[in-house]
Amino acid sequence: MMTTAxxxxxxxxxxxxxxxSSRGVRRFVSHRLAITGLLMISAVALxxxxxxxxxxxGMLEINxxxxxxxxxxxxxxxxxxxxxxxxxxxxFMAGRVSLIVGVAAMILSTxxxxxxxxxxxxxxxxxxxxxxxxxxxxxxxxxxFLLLTLAAFLEPSALMITLIIAATSWMxxxxxxxAEIRSLRERDFVTASRISGASHSxxxxxxxxxxxxxxxxxxxxxxxxxxILTEAYVSFLGYGIQPPLPSWGNMLNxxxxxxxxxxxxxxxxxxxxxxxxxxxxxxxxxLRDALDARSDMP
Amino acid sequence: xxxxILHRFGHSLLLLFLVSxxxxxxxxxxxxxxxxxxxxxxxxxxxxxxKIAERxxxxxxxxxxxxxxxxxxxxxxxxxxxxxxxxxxxxxxxHLFATLLLVISSTILSVGLGTLVGxxxxxxxxxxxxxxxxxxxxxxxxxxxxxxGLVAIYVFxxxxxxxxxxxxxxxxxxxxxxxxxxLIMPSCVLALVQVAIWSRYxxxxxxxxxxxxxxxxARAKGLARSRVLYAHILRxxxxxxxxxxxxxLPTLLSGALVTETVFTWPGIGRLFLDSLGYNDxxxxxxxxxxxxxxxxxxxxxADILVASVDPRxxxx
Numbered sequence: 301m302m303t304t305a306x307x308x309x310x311x312x313x314x315x316x317x318x319x320x321s322s323r324g325v326r327r328f329v330s331h332r333l334a335i336t337g338l339l340m341i342s343a344v345a346l347x348x349x350x351x352x353x354x355x356x357x358g359m360l361e362i363n364x365x366x367x368x369x370x371x372x373x374x375x376x377x378x379x380x381x382x383x384x385x386x387x388x389x390x391x392f393m394a395g396r397v398s399l400i401v402g403v404a405a406m407i408l409s410t411x412x413x414x415x416x417x418x419x420x421x422x423x424x425x426x427x428x429x430x431x432x433x434x435x436x437x438x439x440x441x442x443x444x445f446l447l448l449t450l451a452a453f454l455e456p457s458a459l460m461i462t463l464i465i466a467a468t469s470w471m472x473x474x475x476x477x478x479a480e481i482r483s484l485r486e487r488d489f490v491t492a493s494r495i496s497g498a499s500h501s502x503x504x505x506x507x508x509x510x511x512x513x514x515x516x517x518x519x520x521x522x523x524x525x526x527x528i529l530t531e532a533y534v535s536f537l538g539y540g541i542q543p544p545l546p547s548w549g550n551m552l553n554x555x556x557x558x559x560x561x562x563x564x565x566x567x568x569x570x571x572x573x574x575x576x577x578x579x580x581x582x583x584x585x586x587l588r589d590a591l592d593a594r595s596d597m598p
Numbered sequence: 599x600x601x602x603i604l605h606r607f608g609h610s611l612l613l614l615f616l617v618s619x620x621x622x623x624x625x626x627x628x629x630x631x632x633x634x635x636x637x638x639x640x641x642x643x644x645x646x647x648x649k650i651a652e653r654x655x656x657x658x659x660x661x662x663x664x665x666x667x668x669x670x671x672x673x674x675x676x677x678x679x680x681x682x683x684x685x686x687x688x689x690x691x692x693h694l695f696a697t698l699l700l701v702i703s704s705t706i707l708s709v710g711l712g713t714l715v716g717x718x719x720x721x722x723x724x725x726x727x728x729x730x731x732x733x734x735x736x737x738x739x740x741x742x743x744x745x746x747g748l749v750a751i752y753v754f755x756x757x758x759x760x761x762x763x764x765x766x767x768x769x770x771x772x773x774x775x776x777x778x779x780x781l782i783m784p785s786c787v788l789a790l791v792q793v794a795i796w797s798r799y800x801x802x803x804x805x806x807x808x809x810x811x812x813x814x815x816a817r818a819k820g821l822a823r824s825r826v827l828y829a830h831i832l833r834x835x836x837x838x839x840x841x842x843x844x845x846x847l848p849t850l851l852s853g854a855l856v857t858e859t860v861f862t863w864p865g866i867g868r869l870f871l872d873s874l875g876y877n878d879x880x881x882x883x884x885x886x887x888x889x890x891x892x893x894x895x896x897x898x899x900a901d902i903l904v905a906s907v908d909p910r911x912x913x914x
Contacts (some may be wrong), residue, residue: 333733341618440890444852445870446624449886452874453627525740532742533856537871549742556748556860560756570745577740585736 334586341579344572348395355389371564379564382554387568394546395572401462401541401574402528408466409527410473410520414509417477422485422504435471436477443468444533451539461540465530473519480512513593521587525580532573548573602905602912609619610898617890618671625883673762677880681873686884692867696766697865699777701854703783705843708792713839716800719831720808731797737796739874743853747860754783764862785862788853792846799842803835805885810834844900847893869871 362383371379371387379387420431438446450464484490485508493507528548534540535549543550548569555566636873669675676686715735719728755763761783762768767776805812808831816826855867862868866885873881905911 333736348687387602433612433616437613437620439848440613440617440622440893441886442848442851442855442889444855445889448870448874449624449882450627452877452882499863529740529742533744533852536742536744537856537859539874552742552745552748559748559752561753566745566748566752570742570749573745574737574741578737581736581740587745 331586331589333582334590335584336578337582337586340575341583344395344437344576344579345399348392348399351392351395352389355386355392361385361389366405370562371475371568378408379568381565382558382562387565390546390551391548391568391572394548394569395457395576397541397545398528398531398573399576401458401465401531401547402524404462405465405469405527406524408462408522409470409523410516412466413470413473414477414516416470417474417479418481418504418509420474421478421481422500422508424482424485428482432475435474438509439471440469441468443530447530447534448537451534456539456542458541458545461531461534465527465534469523469526469530473516473523476515476519477512480515481508484508484511518584518588518591521580521584525577525584528573528577528580529554548576599905599912603902606898606901606905610894613894614891617887617894618668621671621883621887621890622667623698624886625667625879648793654719676884676887679873679881680878681876681881686880688870689881690884690888693864693866693869696863697851697854697858697867699766699781700788700857700863700865701786701850703781704788704792705850708789708796709839709843711789712793712796713800713836715797717804719797719801719829720804720835720887721827723805728801733803735794735798738790741790743791744856744860746790747784747857749781750787751860764860766864768788778866784863786859787860788857791853792850795846795849796839796842800835800839803838804831807831807835840900840904840907843899847896848889851889851892 362385363380379388381390414595416431416435420428420435422428432595446468447464450467451461453465454460486554490503490507493503498507531540531547532549532552535547536552538550538553541550543553551569552566555569558565656663667692674687676690678685679689715731719731722728751763762780763783764780766780768780810839813826813830821830851867854865855870857863858865858867859871866888870882870885872878873885
């Protein structure tokens with residue numbers, strides 16, 4: 301009887317408390333890195349949203365006479381590229397694209413990973429084994445190779461790239477979720493709701509899911525970081541976001557050939573990617589400490 | 599032990615089966631599927647395409663086609679390149695050495711450096727060094743590999759002129775020293791992320807072991823601090839790291855692709871990108887399947903190694 305009572309109380313505790321408790325928030329706030337990350341990414345996002353309106357030049361404005369101006373000349377804050385386009389304007393517009401693609405890919409892959417992990421962990425046995433072996437087999441493919449193959453075979457567009465990134469990055473979350481669910485499945489509160497006639501989907505989504513929101517949020521935050529990086533890799537290699545739509549990755553695509561004469565073309569977008577990704581990694585780390593989630597992600 | 603190996607082997611075979619189904623699905627995602635190569639050539643009529651499809655056996659049921667493709671994969675018949683007609687497996691083997699050279703040298707580098715940082719961080723927990731290493735690792739994980747490569751080329755090749763900016767050797771000079779000079783930058787660039795990951799895992803693996811009973815016993819026996827650290831803690835903390843080597847293989851190969859591109863390194867990654875540019879589907883699929891099988895084998899070997907070092911694993 302004791303254990304049942306205990307379990308019921310942990311259940312309600314876990315359900316409303318834990319990941320939203322003031323203790324968690326306090327731990328997050330006291331996490332200096334996480335706050336730094338939050339401030340950095342807010343600043344980056346704000347710049348990307350309002351930045352283009354504050355600049356004198358549009359991102360597609362070509363001024364051949366002004367090509368390869370180093371940062372700080374005339375009214376070009378970050379200089380110009382090989383066509384004389386304002387690098388700052390392009391950077392901010394590219395930031396919008398990269399951040400939106402990163403966040404959208406995260407939402408999608410978190411959805412896929414959560415559903416697969418939930419079903420696999422809850423049903424166990426045959427369905428669970430099949431789903432998790434499938435997950436393992438997708439993990440055998442190095443992500444960039446898989447992404448590039450898909451990107452080369454399918455029509456490349458911003459939407460397609462987002463879908464492809466999501467399709468190749470849900471596996472970690474599926475593993476985390478299924479492991480968590482497997483350890484929760486045998487708890488008394490699950491038995492209780494099964495006895496009271498709850499359906500499988502009710503138990504999965506209303507009883508089990510709220511208990512693992514913490515680990516999912518942590519993994520999702522780290523997935524944004526990874527998705528932004530992945531988009532940068534694929535676009536850098538020429539198979540991601542296609543010009544004239546700028547992204548941080550494709551801005552670096554031909555920066556290599558001007559490395560000697562115009563190093564800022566390579567420097568600026570790279571710094572932007574690093575700042576954005578670092579921010580999400582810091583936030584994810586803080587959330588992990590705050591929500592006390594165990595996760596395999598480094 | 600034999601039972602463990604057989605079990606693991608069976609698991610890998612199952613994965614290979616699933617991987618081949620995934621690969622086969624991807625192959626059919628190509629515009630026009632395996633026919634796309636012919637659809638692109640000028641003057642091709644629908645009737646002719648139909649004939650080719652029949653000759654290639656594309657009108658047979660999918661499971662039959664898959665079985666053919668899978669047996670080809672197993673017996674090493676991976677098809678021929680559209681570009682020069684050479685056997686796909688031969689082409690891949692021709693590029694394997696460069697990739698292995700890069701991957702192995704950067705692994706040695708990251709294991710060495712990562713272990714050092716991880717051990718120092720764990721033994722000096724919450725010190726300034728530990729904190730710096732933690733933050734440093736998180737930043738290192740956030741730097742795009744290709745961009746780090748570009749910065750390295752700018753500093754060490756273009757500005758300082760110390761190291762070559764690309765290729766595996768200079769034409770006319772293929773001495774070991776020349777290879778080494780070309781290898782330094784790409785392997786360091788590729789190692790950046792690996793050092794970060796390795797040091798984080800090493801730190802937590804050390805911390806897992808440090809509080810265990812046998813360590814307390816060793817200390818209580820009056821063993822020297824360094825002996826406890828090296829003979830007891832480090833040895834046990836390194837065991838799970840063998841598994842990590844296997845797990846990190848996909849990341850390592852992805853990183854190698856990008857590094858090879860930046861440094862015009864003639865490995866599998868470059869081959870893959872070149873083939874993408876030419877729509878050379880047999881080579882694209884070949885490299886994709888090769889990397890997946892490479893990862894699969896790497897993990898199998900890592901698992902067997904761990905079991906041979908640590909008998910506890912075999913009993914699971």
